[in-house]
Structures are given as structure tokens and as C-alpha cells.
Amino acid sequence: MVDILETKNERTLLIGGYVEDEEDFAYSMEELENLAKSCELNVVGQITQKLREISSRTYYGKGKIEEIKQYVLANDIEVVVTNDDLSTSQLKNIQEEVNCRVMDRTGLILDIFARRAKTKEAMLQVEIAQLEYLLSRLSLLSGNFNERLGLRGPGETKFELDRRKLENRISLLEKELKEMVEDRKTQRKRRNKNEIPVVALVGYTNSGKSTLMNTILEYSKNQTEEKKVYVEDMLFATLETTTRQIILDDNKKFLLTDTVGFVSHLPHQLVKAFRSTLEEITEADLILHVIDISNKNYELQLKTTEQVLKEIGVNDIPILHVYNKIDVNNIMTVGEGVFISAKDKTNIDILINKIREILFSDYRTVKMLIPYTQGSIYSYLKENAYIKSEKYTEKGIEINVELSSILYEKFKHLLK
Ligand SMILES: Nc1nc2c(ncn2[C@@H]2O[C@H](COP(=O)(O)OP(=O)(O)OP(=O)(O)O)[C@@H](O)[C@H]2O)c(=O)[nH]1
Ligand SMILES: [Mg+2]
Structure with a gap:
């Protein structure tokens, strides 16, 4: 499993912008805080902005970015989490400006899923989603990587290599998942047959x-x-x-x-x-x-x-x-x-x-007479229908039974 986050109680600042509907926005920030806590991040504060216009470079306005930067410095913030859907270049630019790791809501949700996945199928699904996400944010990560290594330039070779590696792994996992899903589909079909x-x-x-x-x-x-x-x-x-x-x-x-x-x-x-x-x-x-x-x-x-x-x-x-x-x-x-x-x-x-x-609107209650020679039908109906009352007569067992239209068709020759 790839590890995008590896969060350990890191000091975290939440940021978010809204255009209108302040109430819905406040709630989504609250939800973001819950998501962050589920990732074991230590949320220290939040900075929000009413967006008049969206900066193509950093999404939030210049003044806001400066405020975030100061906050990060003053409060030893290790992770900034944005509530907004930013482009990779916007994320990258903010990361450079405020000088700490920046993640988004998607990254948080993926991390929670990764923590909770227990079955093989869920683990496969989460890993595929994580890799797809990594692939879409690759330039952000390789930028970091280069920085850490002290490399200059975009590092195209490493970038392409990573991309190919990720793509290969994704198709491998998808194949594995497909086989697993086929198995389950067969099981489901069998179930459907039982109607x-x-x-x-x-x-x-x-x-x-x-x-x-x-x-x-x-x-x-x-x-x-x-x-x-x-x-x-x-x-x-x-x-x-x-x-x-x-x-x-x-x-x-x-x-x-x-x-x-x-x-x-x-x-x-x-x-x-x-x-x-x-x-x-x-x-x-x-x-x-x-x-x-x-x-x-x-x-x-x-x-x-x-x-x-x-x-x-x-x-x-x-x-x-x-x-x-x-x-x-x-x-x-x-x-x-x-x-x-x-x-x-x-x-x-x-x-x-x-x-x-x-579910059972096709059910009906009818009277039937089951001859004693056909006791197996009685047992079958006892299991699969609802016998409301029964009387033992000379000709057989008289029952008042509620059953599905399928069973009705099957046993209507016994109608009384
Ligand atoms: N007060 C109250 N709490 C409830 C009720 N039903 C569920 N809860 C609580 O709500 C929380 C979530 O319950 P779950 O049944 O796990 O919710 P879920 O919809 O399966 O959640 P996910 O699997 O995370 O999507 C638990 O703490 C439950 O005890 C209810 O009728 N009243
Ligand atoms: Mg549940």
C-alpha cells in the first residue's frame, strides 16, 4: 500500500475559501476538521476567506497567502489542509509560498479509506484510488522530491519513470480486482436465482x-x-x-x-x-x-x-x-x-x-387443501410461506396461507 500521508499528530492548519452560502461552507470546514482528526492530525486552527476572485496562481488572494505563511511560522504548522479543489500547480505554488506540506480534502479521504480497509478487495480498491491520485499529483510530488535531493530543473526523467511505474502497478491491481469482482458476481447471480x-x-x-x-x-x-x-x-x-x-x-x-x-x-x-x-x-x-x-x-x-x-x-x-x-x-x-x-x-x-x-406487494392469502399424500408440500410451505391457520380434515390439511405470486402459481392446483 502506498503511503501518501504518514500523519502522526502533526500540527495542522485548515484553510478554505467560499464564494457564497457561508453556512454550508462553515459546515464543510467542520467536516474537514473531522476528516483531519480521523487522519490523526492535530488541528491547531483554521483560516478562511470569502473569495471575490480566484487567483489562478495560488487560488487564495495574495494577502491571505501571506496570512497563512505567518500563521504557519508562528504556530509551527507542519501540514496545511485545504478544503478546496485546487489544481496541482496551485497546490504546488501555495506549498512553496507557505513553506510546508499542503494537502487537500481528497488526500485526507483517501488516507482514511487506507486506514480502514480490511478486506483484500477494499485494500485493492483503496490502493488503486491512491495511485490514481498520486498520478494526478505527480508533478507536485516529484517537485518536492527534487528539492529534497537538491536537484534543479523539473527532473523529467525521474518524473516519467515514476509515471510509468505507477501506471503499471495500477493496471496490475485492476486486473487482480477484476478477478475478485467476477467471483463475487457469480455468487450474486446464484443468489438472484433464489429470487x-x-x-x-x-x-x-x-x-x-x-x-x-x-x-x-x-x-x-x-x-x-x-x-x-x-x-x-x-x-x-x-x-x-x-x-x-x-x-x-x-x-x-x-x-x-x-x-x-x-x-x-x-x-x-x-x-x-x-x-x-x-x-x-x-x-x-x-x-x-x-x-x-x-x-x-x-x-x-x-x-x-x-x-x-x-x-x-x-x-x-x-x-x-x-x-x-x-x-x-x-x-x-x-x-x-x-x-x-x-x-x-x-x-x-x-x-x-x-x-x-x-417488497411483497405480490403476496396474497389463499385457502389450500393439501392431501396427506403430499406432506412434503406442507413442509415446504411451512418453510417458505406463512401459514396463518391450519385444520386437519378427512381430505387433507386445510391451510390459510400467505404466499408469493411465484409460489401461488406453483401450487394453485391445491386452491380450495
Ligand atoms: N443517538 C443515536 N445514535 C445513533 C443511532 N444510530 C446510530 N447511531 C450512532 O451513530 C454512529 C455511527 O453509526 P454507524 O452505524 O457506524 O453509521 P454508518 O452509517 O454505518 O457509518 P459509516 O460506516 O461510517 O458510513 C455510532 O456512534 C452509532 O452508535 C441512533 O438512532 N441514535
Ligand atoms: Mg457503517
């Missing part, structure tokens, strides 16, 4: 997707503690999708998938590298969009998630808004959807009923 509907938990990072997964698991007949997933109060606790089968008390079954969270300005390298993981969302029958209603910026988070969903090609899957954390902030009038607390397990039954309505 169990898939529900995907999707949403902003830290909104409570994994907590909700664990809570819904408790409503499943086949639940065990080991099936629970990792929950943590930090950004990007989940980096890999996990799928669990849920069996409701009336034998209705679905697969529930927990997915990686989104963040505003999710680096495109990550979206690209995680495409195979995110694709699972596009194959779901229902998306539960989990929104942290206790976050004052939940609307922005909601929009960001919707944007990413569009980007990965979700357009005709039903989406149910699940407003979470009502135990913290109970405002139930903000929109259509279900209002729950995944942590306190409030309104989970309402949510499950909604899921039932959407």
Missing part, C-alpha cells in the same frame, strides 16, 4: 446504516450475534459491503446489504475504484436511504447521497427515506419517510412493515 429480494442500506457516512443493519438483524428469525456488523462513531467505519439474510416472523425473506458511506466531494478516484462495490446498490430491489436527522446539515447530506446514487446509475429503484436518530432530535415533519432510532430500536416495526409492503 430473494435485495434491500440496500445507503447514506452519508456516520448516518447509522450499520447500526440499523444490526437492529433489523434482531428482528430476523435466524439472527446470531456473529452476524452483526461493525459500528463506530467515526467517518467511514464501513468500507466493504456485507449482506445478511433476514427472515421475518412470517417467513418473508430478503437480503440486507450494508454499504460504504458517502461524503461531500467524495473523490472521483474512490467512486471509480469502488465502482464494483457500489454497483451492488444498483442491483437492489429497494434502497433504504438512511439520513441522520440529528445532524444540522442533514439536507446537504441527503442531497450529496442522492447525487452519488445518480452518478452510479441508480434511477428506477424505489428509495425509502429512513430518518434516523430521532432519539436525539425528534423532528418528524421534514419529509416523506419513516422516522426511527436504530439505536433505541424505535419504530423499527413500522419500517419493517413498509419494507414488507414494497
Whole structure:
């Protein structure tokens, strides 16, 4: 794994500019601080600027750059993190002016992903994203490199060599990833054959997707503690999708998938590298969009998630808004959807009923008579449908059963 950052409690200054919408900007700076803390950076302060015009050389104005430089000197700042999307040459120029390492939001997010990746697939995806990022910022890095070595000039030879090395490594990793993804696709196909509907938990990072997964698991007949997933109060606790089968008390079954969270300005390298993981969302029958209603910026988070969903090609899957954390902030009038607390397990039954309505709208309740000679059908229905009542008669077992349209077609000859 390449190490872009190697941060160790370094004294850090956050910088950022905004054109309008000061409130959204203040929030994104707050989020940047959280991202920096997740990278174990020691955030000492922040300098912001309302941008009247954007300097093509250093992005921020001349006076601001001077202020940043002075701050860096006076406070022993080791890393400056910018909230803005700067060109490599702008980053390079700022780096030279303020005389310390400058990183951007993308670099931070990539570093968090690198720290959290645990499975082989996630590690591969993160490394590809990091290398793509390095490749796009190569001139910045090789400039540094030259400086350190006391070289003069752009150092073209080293630059080209690095570029080729990176490109080769990327294609090697992509090949490895592709093979892994193929395996998973085959597994998924097998699953689809079973025709169990898939529900995907999707949403902003830290909104409570994994907590909700664990809570819904408790409503499943086949639940065990080991099936629970990792929950943590930090950004990007989940980096890999996990799928669990849920069996409701009336034998209705679905697969529930927990997915990686989104963040505003999710680096495109990550979206690209995680495409195979995110694709699972596009194959779901229902998306539960989990929104942290206790976050004052939940609307922005909601929009960001919707944007990413569009980007990965979700357009005709039903989406149910699940407003979470009502135990913290109970405002139930903000929109259509279900209002729950995944942590306190409030309104989970309402949510499950909604899921039932959407996924199992083709279910119907009918009366059947199963001759005693066909006891295996009875056992099959006991497992795969919901027998609401049963009576033993002379001709066989009379049942009142709720079943899917597929099972209905299969057994309609037994209708009474
Ligand atoms: N108060 C409150 N906290 C909650 C609720 N649901 C989840 N949390 C907390 O929110 C934090 C994040 O929860 P996760 O379930 O890990 O969130 P996630 O959406 O899976 O996050 P990522 O995997 O990082 O994208 C944890 O500290 C949870 O305990 C809730 O209903 N109420
Ligand atoms: Mg999670």
C-alpha cells in the first residue's frame, strides 16, 4: 500500500475559501476538521476567506497567502489542509509560498479509506484510488522530491519513470480486482436465482446504516450475534459491503446489504475504484436511504447521497427515506419517510412493515387443501410461506396461507 500521508499528530492548519452560502461552507470546514482528526492530525486552527476572485496562481488572494505563511511560522504548522479543489500547480505554488506540506480534502479521504480497509478487495480498491491520485499529483510530488535531493530543473526523467511505474502497478491491481469482482458476481447471480429480494442500506457516512443493519438483524428469525456488523462513531467505519439474510416472523425473506458511506466531494478516484462495490446498490430491489436527522446539515447530506446514487446509475429503484436518530432530535415533519432510532430500536416495526409492503406487494392469502399424500408440500410451505391457520380434515390439511405470486402459481392446483 502506498503511503501518501504518514500523519502522526502533526500540527495542522485548515484553510478554505467560499464564494457564497457561508453556512454550508462553515459546515464543510467542520467536516474537514473531522476528516483531519480521523487522519490523526492535530488541528491547531483554521483560516478562511470569502473569495471575490480566484487567483489562478495560488487560488487564495495574495494577502491571505501571506496570512497563512505567518500563521504557519508562528504556530509551527507542519501540514496545511485545504478544503478546496485546487489544481496541482496551485497546490504546488501555495506549498512553496507557505513553506510546508499542503494537502487537500481528497488526500485526507483517501488516507482514511487506507486506514480502514480490511478486506483484500477494499485494500485493492483503496490502493488503486491512491495511485490514481498520486498520478494526478505527480508533478507536485516529484517537485518536492527534487528539492529534497537538491536537484534543479523539473527532473523529467525521474518524473516519467515514476509515471510509468505507477501506471503499471495500477493496471496490475485492476486486473487482480477484476478477478475478485467476477467471483463475487457469480455468487450474486446464484443468489438472484433464489429470487430473494435485495434491500440496500445507503447514506452519508456516520448516518447509522450499520447500526440499523444490526437492529433489523434482531428482528430476523435466524439472527446470531456473529452476524452483526461493525459500528463506530467515526467517518467511514464501513468500507466493504456485507449482506445478511433476514427472515421475518412470517417467513418473508430478503437480503440486507450494508454499504460504504458517502461524503461531500467524495473523490472521483474512490467512486471509480469502488465502482464494483457500489454497483451492488444498483442491483437492489429497494434502497433504504438512511439520513441522520440529528445532524444540522442533514439536507446537504441527503442531497450529496442522492447525487452519488445518480452518478452510479441508480434511477428506477424505489428509495425509502429512513430518518434516523430521532432519539436525539425528534423532528418528524421534514419529509416523506419513516422516522426511527436504530439505536433505541424505535419504530423499527413500522419500517419493517413498509419494507414488507414494497417488497411483497405480490403476496396474497389463499385457502389450500393439501392431501396427506403430499406432506412434503406442507413442509415446504411451512418453510417458505406463512401459514396463518391450519385444520386437519378427512381430505387433507386445510391451510390459510400467505404466499408469493411465484409460489401461488406453483401450487394453485391445491386452491380450495
Ligand atoms: N443517538 C443515536 N445514535 C445513533 C443511532 N444510530 C446510530 N447511531 C450512532 O451513530 C454512529 C455511527 O453509526 P454507524 O452505524 O457506524 O453509521 P454508518 O452509517 O454505518 O457509518 P459509516 O460506516 O461510517 O458510513 C455510532 O456512534 C452509532 O452508535 C441512533 O438512532 N441514535
Ligand atoms: Mg457503517
